[in-house]
Amino acid sequence: MADVFDDTEPPIVDGDLLEAAKENIQPLAAGRRVTALSAILSTPHAQRESRLAAARTRLRINVDLALADPDDPDADPLDAYSRLVAWTVENYPQGHSAESGLLELLEEATRVLKDDRAGRWRADVRYLKLWVLYAGYVEKPAIIYKFCLVNEIGTAHALLYEEFATVLERAGRKAEADEAYLLGIARKAAPVERLQNKHREFQKRMMSSINAAAATTTPEPAAPSASSSSSTRRALAEASSSSSSSSSRTRASRTGSARTPGQLATPSPAPSVPRPNGRMQVFVDPSGADAENDPSAAAPWPELGTRKSRVKENVPEVRKAAGTTLRTAGRSSRAASGSRIPVYRDPEPGAAAEMPPPPVPSLASAPAPAAKKSALVVFRDEEDGADAPATPAFTPYRDEEPSSPTHAASATAMRPKAVGPHKNVLGLTEAEALRKDPFKNYEAGERPADE
Known part of the structure; x- marks a missing residue:
């Protein structure tokens, strides 16, 4: 300042x-x-x-x-x-x-x-801070940090893994956030003590969320005692009648009397409650492990690519046009037929058994309509060139043109609006385009080929 x-x-x-x-x-x-x-x-x-x-x-x-x-x-x-x-x-x-x-x-x-x-x-922390600041302004910051990991940008600093894990945790991808912390600790990103503290705080938050989710699940209520005169039930639970309760007590007494004194009643196993936020085991392909750990191999993701290549699932599949029917917009109009369908009529008594088809009218033999005579007579002036004065021709008024024009007049006063330097053809500003595609200004040779 x-x-x-x-x-x-x-x-x-x-x-x-x-x-x-x-x-x-x-x-x-x-x-x-x-x-x-x-x-x-x-x-x-x-x-x-x-x-x-x-x-x-x-x-x-x-x-x-x-x-x-x-x-x-x-x-x-x-x-x-x-x-x-x-x-x-x-x-x-x-x-x-x-x-x-x-x-x-x-x-x-x-x-x-x-x-x-x-x-x-790439290994300078100042350059990594520029990437972190840039990721805070785009729509999907996780793709920025993945790009940095693939291209070895700031991988020796704990800041990369902390910011990447924070973004994943906010998006609800807690398992991937834990993997990001573990990756930075395994690489001993400096300072590793701060990264370990961040990881422990992350684990505490995950455990507290699991405990809170377990506390919100209410256990099933116990069976009502025989001494209680009236019992309450939860919403959408089965209603118990007096007859069903009495019959259940009768069956329980019979079962208890049939047992021997040395035998004890075995309690029924409680239904297993699924653990909330439990991890799902992901299948890992054992093949290709040596190729992934090879440091001399080229990066599998050299450039980020365009937004179009990343949303290829939303592009419709190209199919052959053979055997398909193309529908046109609007109602389909039927072509007028030249002949009418003859209507079948029952033969009268004494007439021929078969009715001959009606003759088809031909357009050539149709008589032309007679022209109507008009009774209106058009008035015409008498042709007399000597007595009739000549009518002068009308000359419209025009401005005087300058002798030395400075510029040619345009054909129309409406001119197309030029697109400014900060807007593209679609009407998006440069900032809006960068929010959607952070790497739109990369060279065409650096972008991966569209699949």
């Missing part, structure tokens, strides 16, 4: 100003500086935009200079991108918007630095 608002006087924070704008401030886990928020919100909008644009231009120049020479060992494009992202987050309290362009900036930084300098930044 020092390069944007240069004030020599000590900062004075206006609490009323922050209270009025608190709904437009996005909270951060690390918190925000009150002095920076006060300086931003107290500046008029026009001056604020000009100062922020000047600071953004300086930081963008630093990024371009760092990326200009790939062979320069002192250049650090990751540090330049990290400074630009941190400045954007601090100076735009509302988070991502059209003015800040934070989502587009994160997508650019993660894509450009992925293969920069032969993948030098």
Whole structure:
């Protein structure tokens, strides 16, 4: 903020100003500086935009200079991108918007630095933090962390497994979240002590949820005693009548008298209650284990791919058109037949047994309708060229055209609206497209082939 608002006087924070704008401030886990928020919100909008644009231009120049020479060992494009992202987050309290362009900036930084300098930044925790921040703005963040695991991005840091497990736990995929914790502990991701503490807290939450689910299940009520005059029953339970209860007591007394004194009644086994949230055993194919653990083998998932390739289950299957019937829209009109169907009539007494078919009328022999004579007589002027004056032709008025026109007149005043740089043909902004497909700007050769 020092390069944007240069004030020599000590900062004075206006609490009323922050209270009025608190709904437009996005909270951060690390918190925000009150002095920076006060300086931003107290500046008029026009001056604020000009100062922020000047600071953004300086930081963008630093990024371009760092990326200009790939062979320069002192250049650090990751540090330049990290400074630009941190400045954007601090100076735009509302988070991502059209003015800040934070989502587009994160997508650019993660894509450009992925293969920069032969993948030098993949093991850097600053690069991993950019991916974590980017995953917080997309619709499906779990796919971002899977992409990082496959491409060995930040796999030596515990932050990757903690964030991945948190996303899976929020989605209700608790078994996969446990596997993410165990994977990070097995790889000894630093700091491993913090990752183990997170895993223990996760297990406590899972046990508490299991105990809460078991407590909510009510046990079946005991059988009513013989001394009770009236008994209550649960909803949708079978009603017990006095006759059935008396007959059951009679059968119980007979059974008890038939037993010998040395024999004891064996209680009936209680029905087994299924354990809530129990794990389902997943079949694991033993074949191909050596190929998966081979470190020299190429990554099976080099790129994330498009959203279309990931939702291929929703694409209808292509079938052959042979033997199918295509239906046209609207009612099907029947073609008019040229001849009528002869109606069968019973023969009269003394007539022929068979009735001859009626003759088919031909269009050629049909007489043409006679033209009606019109009794209306059209009035015509007498042709006399000498006496009748000549009628001058009508000439419409036109504006005088300039002798040297500057531009040609367009055929129509309506012009098609040009698509802006931030919108595509479908009408989605760049940010909306990145939320649905985080890797839409990857090159065509880097994308996997559609199955």
